[in-house]
Amino acid sequence: MFRWGIMGGGFISSQFAKGLEEVADMQVEVLASRSGRNDYGIQAKKYCCSYEELVNDKDVDAVYVGTIHPQHLACVKACLKAKKPVLCEKPVTMNARELEEILELAKENHTFFMEAMWTRFIPAMRELKKEIQAGVYGKDWSSDVCSSDLHNMHFTFGGPAKPETRRLFEAELGGGALLDVGVYGVSVAQYLLGETPDVIHAWSEKNAETVDLNTCIQMTYPCGCLADMVFSINRKVDNRAVIITDKAELEIPYFWRPNTVYLFEPNEDFRTDTLKEKRVVEVAGNGYHYEALEVEKMLKEGRTESPVMPWAESLRIMRELDEIRRICGICYPQDAK
Secondary structure (H helix, E strand, O other): OEEEEEEOOOHHHHHHHHHHOOOOOEEEEEEEOOOOOOOOOOOOOEEEOOHHHHHOOOOOOEEEEOOOHHHHHHHHHHHHHOOOOEEEEOOOOOOHHHHHHHHHHHHHOOOOEEEEOHHHHOHHHHHHHHHHHOOOOOOOOOOOOOOOOEEEEEEEEEOOOOOOOHHHHOHHHOOOHHHHHHHHHHHHHHHHHOOOOOEEEEEEEEOOOOOEEEEEEEEEOOOOOEEEEEEEOOOOOOOEEEEEEOOOEEEEEOOOOOOEEEEEEOOOOOOOOEEEEEEEOOOOOOOOHHHHHHHHHHHHOOOOOOOOOOHHHHHHHHHHHHHHHHHHOOOOHHHHO
């Protein structure tokens, strides 16, 4: 039995715990909630109000950090100092400087650490990456070099947040569209292209606390691919990804948890309104267990990081987010430390 400890009793932790139900030999050993609250009814073998008690529990094989973003640094460091393998919810930290501190500690203590970017572990996304790299929709990417046959990627994610979700609108609580949902688009683009953008343009609509309500991003990559993204916490968007290549247009609804890919065939004037194929790749349960299985697999192999979500990639993505925030003037208290 692989036994998880969970830090934080909020909604995202409840989703992770629910995902574990898909795996017969995994369970929540300990739920640690400083407030003592368990509003979402997470089922655990033991409950406590101390993160220190959790990281020192010898019955816990790995820890999932599901607290709000500003608490990630302290929570992950507590795990790593106790040499407890840790899976930390995205965005992994508030900025690149914090992540550098975490990675140094993980390396020093030779302890497993991974950002919980669950989208990368969903079967449809992993299959899509393999197909793109194999040249199914353009040139062969076997050298891990991006093909210019991939012209454009479009990502949108968001919608009006519920009024009770006040953390999304407060800088002190790490609110904002970019860190909450925008990280998905930035990470997926990096995952599929295997490249870091060399040009970034961005614009945000912000509230009085400089929290971004809407952020629009345009990035170009060394291969020539253009990625445009729109993320929001107060406006409706179409919540999908579109990938345009020489051979096809791929449309992926709800790309952060994909199970359906629509393949359109372009005609001579580049209109892509001819549906060629609808492909469904089933997601078991809510999909959160795939990243949990990756952690277990890496620990069995004696690794300290996953090749699917490696440390260097998390750091590159965090630096991209920092640059987008710099351009847009999105500031958090952690930036001044």
